[in-house]
Amino acid sequence: MAQLRTELKRTKKKSPFKRFLKITMLTFLGLFILAGGAVAYLYYSMANVTSSAQHELDRGDRSELREEAVNPTSDPISILFLGLDSRDGDLSGRTDAMVLATFNPDEKSIKMLNIPRDSLVDIAGRGTRDKINHAHAFGGLDMTVSTVENLLNIPVDYFVSLNFDAFMQIIDELGGIEVDVQSGFTEKDNATYGTIVLEEGVQTLNGEEALAYVRMRKSDPRGDLGRGDRQKEVIEAIIRKSANFSSITKFGPIMDSLENNLHTNLSFNSILGMHTYAGELDNIDHISFNGENHTENGVYYYRLYDESVAEISQRFRWHLEIDPKPAETEAGSEEETNTDM
Numbered sequence: 343m344a345q346l347r348t349e350l351k352r353t354k355k356k357s358p359f360k361r362f363l364k365i366t367m368l369t370f371l372g373l374f375i376l377a378g379g380a381v382a383y384l385y386y387s388m389a390n391v392t393s394s395a396q397h398e399l400d401r402g403d404r405s406e407l408r409e410e411a412v413n414p415t416s417d418p419i420s421i422l423f424l425g426l427d428s429r430d431g432d433l434s435g436r437t438d439a440m441v442l443a444t445f446n447p448d449e450k451s452i453k454m455l456n457i458p459r460d461s462l463v464d465i466a467g468r469g470t471r472d473k474i475n476h477a478h479a480f481g482g483l484d485m486t487v488s489t490v491e492n493l494l495n496i497p498v499d500y501f502v503s504l505n506f507d508a509f510m511q512i513i514d515e516l517g518g519i520e521v522d523v524q525s526g527f528t529e530k531d532n533a534t535y536g537t538i539v540l541e542e543g544v545q546t547l548n549g550e551e552a553l554a555y556v557r558m559r560k561s562d563p564r565g566d567l568g569r570g571d572r573q574k575e576v577i578e579a580i581i582r583k584s585a586n587f588s589s590i591t592k593f594g595p596i597m598d599s600l601e602n603n604l605h606t607n608l609s610f611n612s613i614l615g616m617h618t619y620a621g622e623l624d625n626i627d628h629i630s631f632n633g634e635n636h637t638e639n640g641v642y643y644y645r646l647y648d649e650s651v652a653e654i655s656q657r658f659r660w661h662l663e664i665d666p667k668p669a670e671t672e673a674g675s676e677e678e679t680n681t682d683m
Contacts, residue, residue: 397605405497415615456570462643508603510549519579527561529554
C-alpha cells in the first residue's frame with residue numbers, strides 16, 4: 343500500500359496539465375507585469391511632456407469670472423484653442439485660428455464657436471479696438487484670453503495654443519482625420535510643403551492636408567467664415583478620434599516635439615479625466631457669429647453684430663451653468679442649437 347501511494351504521488355508530480363497550467367500562469371503574470379510597466383511608462387512620459395508644455399497665465403489657476411477653480415472631469419468648462427502661424431518651436435505672433443469650446447460633462451455635449459481672426463473688438467488692457475488676432479501679438483496668451491472673456495462675458499478656463507508643427511503631428515499620429523470636403527481646391531501658398539490638392543467628398547486627411555484644409559480661404563466663397571467652419575470641423579474630428587482610449591498610445595512618438603510647439607494650462611490628469619466622458623459625446627453644437635464686412639481707415643475688419651454677441655454669450659453661460667436655463671429652453675425650444683447662426 344505504501345508503495346502504491348508513492349507511485350501515485352510521482353504520477354501527480356509529473357502531470358503535464360499542471361505543468362502547462364503553471365507555465366501559462368507564469369507567462370500571463372510576466373505579460374501583465376510588462377504591460378503594467380509599459381502603461382506606467384506611457385503615463386509618466388505623457389505627464390512629463392504635458393508638464394513641460396505647461397504655461398500658467400498671470401491670473402493664476404482660475405478666471406477672475408469664477409468664484410473658485412473648476413474641475414474638468416466634473417464641472418462645465420471652457421477651452422480656447424489657438425492656432426499660431428508659426429513653426430519650429432515658435433509660439434509667438436498672431437493667431438491664425440481661434441476656436442472657443444465649452445464642455446458640459448452632465449449633458450455630454452460641446453458647443454464650439456469660431457472667432458473670425460479679423461473681428462473688430464476691444465483689446466483687453468490696451469484701451470483700443472483692433473482685430474482680435476492682434477491680441478496675441480500685443481500681449482500673448484494673457485491678453486488673448488482676457489479679450490475673449492471681455493467679448494463674451496464668460497470665463498475662459500483653459501487654453502491650448504499650438505503651432506503648425508504640433509497640429510500636423512497630432513493628426514498624423516492619430517492616423518489622419520475624416521472630413522467632408524465640400525469643394526475641391528489646390529493650395530499653392532504652402533511654401534514649406536508645396537502644393538496640396540484636395541478632391542471633393544468625404545476623405546481622410548493627413549497632417550499637411552488638414553493644415554491646408556483649415557487655412558484655405560481664397561477658394562471659399564464665404565472667405566474667413568467658411569474657413570472658420572472648416573476649423574471647427576477639424577477640431578471636432580480630432581476630439582472624436584482622440585476620444586478612443588487607444589488613441590492615447592499613439593502620441594508616444596511626438597512627445598518630445600509637442601513640448602516645444604504646444605502650450606496649455608491643462609494638466610495631464612485633467613486631460614485624462616475629460617477623455618473619460620469625451621468618448622460618450624451626444625452632440626457637438628457648432629455656433630457662428632453674425633456680422634458684416636467693414637473697412638475703417640483702409641483696413642478690413644469683420645464687425646460683429648451686438649445682438650449676435652449677446653445671444654452667443656447667453657448660450658455659453660447656460661452651457662457652463664453660470665446662468666439658470668429657462669424652463670422653455672430646457673424643454674427643447676433651442677431648435678437652432680445644431681445650426682449655424
